[in-house]
Amino acid sequence: MHIRALLAFSAVVTAASAGFVWDDHPWQRPTPEDRRSPCPLLNSLANHGFLARDGRDISIDDIVNGIEEAVNLSPNSSRPVAELAATASTTGNPKTLNLDDLNTHGVIEHDASLSREDTYFGDNHSFNPKIYHSFSKFFTEPVISIETAAAARSSRISCARAANPDFEFGADQDRVSRLETALYLAVFGKGTEGNARTKWVDVLFREERLPYREGFRRPAEAISNDDIVELADKIAAAS
Ligand code: HEM
Known part of the structure; x- marks a missing residue:
């Protein structure tokens, strides 16, 4: 290849591969x-x-x-x-x-986490595939609507209430839980309309990885506190 063409080619390749956030922030499995x-x-x-x-x-x-x-x-x-x-x-x-x-x-x-066991049963913090499945089986479409997210959360609360003799889930826990659902909808969806990409949410929960490889990019517009509260209210209304 002519030297000028080679330089131009390598400039294009560099521009195409530079600046991706995973270059600066590669995912690494945590050590024990x-x-x-x-x-x-x-x-x-x-x-x-x-x-x-x-x-x-x-x-x-x-x-x-x-x-x-x-x-x-x-x-x-x-x-x-x-x-x-x-x-x-x-x-x-x-x-x-x-x-x-x-x-x-x-x-x-709190109790009734979407992917973790309740404190009563011991480990309240590690990803639990069985619990996550009972929640994520609601996600049958490529995107998760507010209604689907609300139904998945409500089902998880009912199952945890039935299983845990020490179950505690008052207004405060319900509010925090709604905010957590609002957060994944906001980060992986579109503004305050919900519709989070199912695959991206799945990667977050299962692999504890930001789904860059699957196409996720940092939202161009800042997600405000009002956005989160609006989504949490919509989840309450759909629950
Ligand atoms: C100051 C920042 C944050 C703190 C201190 C925090 C802390 C926590 C804690 C302690 C829990 C466990 C609650 C439980 O018992 O289920 C939790 C759950 C969760 N958080 Fe965060 N969080 C923060 C920000 C975020 C953000 C920005 C997102 C965006 C996606 C997020 C998504 C979630 C989700 C989806 C859950 C539910 C996990 C489950 O129920 O299995 N969090 N967070």
Whole structure:
């Protein structure tokens, strides 16, 4: 190939492959020493290095900035949750936490999780394929509508209520649970209309990975707290 054509070709190749977020944030499986939480998104951020990969000594600012950088959720939505999370800190510094501090039942962690077992049965934080299947079997279409997400969540609550003699799910837990459904719909869907890509949500839960390979990109427009609240209200209305 002529040298000029070769240079032009390599410039095109470089432009095409440069700047993808997974170049800077490659996914790596956590080691057994790394700390992880019951939250599939925070775990994914640690697996990509948006948060410390070892899951230790993570500050409130780290969480807020990591979430904004990775999925463009606005700090006014994430900061209050990160501050609440830090109340479970065991690091000795009230402004930092280890991801597994979030396993503490009753801070954010609650019964009737979509992919985790209830505290009563022991492990309230590891991905549980059986529970996840009972929830995700509702996702029979390429996208998850608000109605489908609401039905899947309600079914999970009914099953957990029937199985767990210590089941606790009052207004506070219901609100947090609705917000979690709103979050995955907002990050992997379209604005406040829902319709999250089923495959992307599945990758998040099963692999704790951001689904870049499957086409996910950081939303161009920031997801606001109002968006999340609107979605959570729509989920309540559809439940
Ligand atoms: C400050 C930021 C955040 C904190 C401290 C946090 C913490 C948590 C915690 C402790 C849980 C466990 C609740 C349970 O018992 O089920 C959870 C669940 C969840 N979180 Fe996060 N989270 C944050 C942000 C996000 C974001 C931005 C997303 C976006 C996709 C997200 C998605 C989820 C989902 C889908 C669940 C439900 C998991 C399940 O029920 O199996 N979280 N989060």
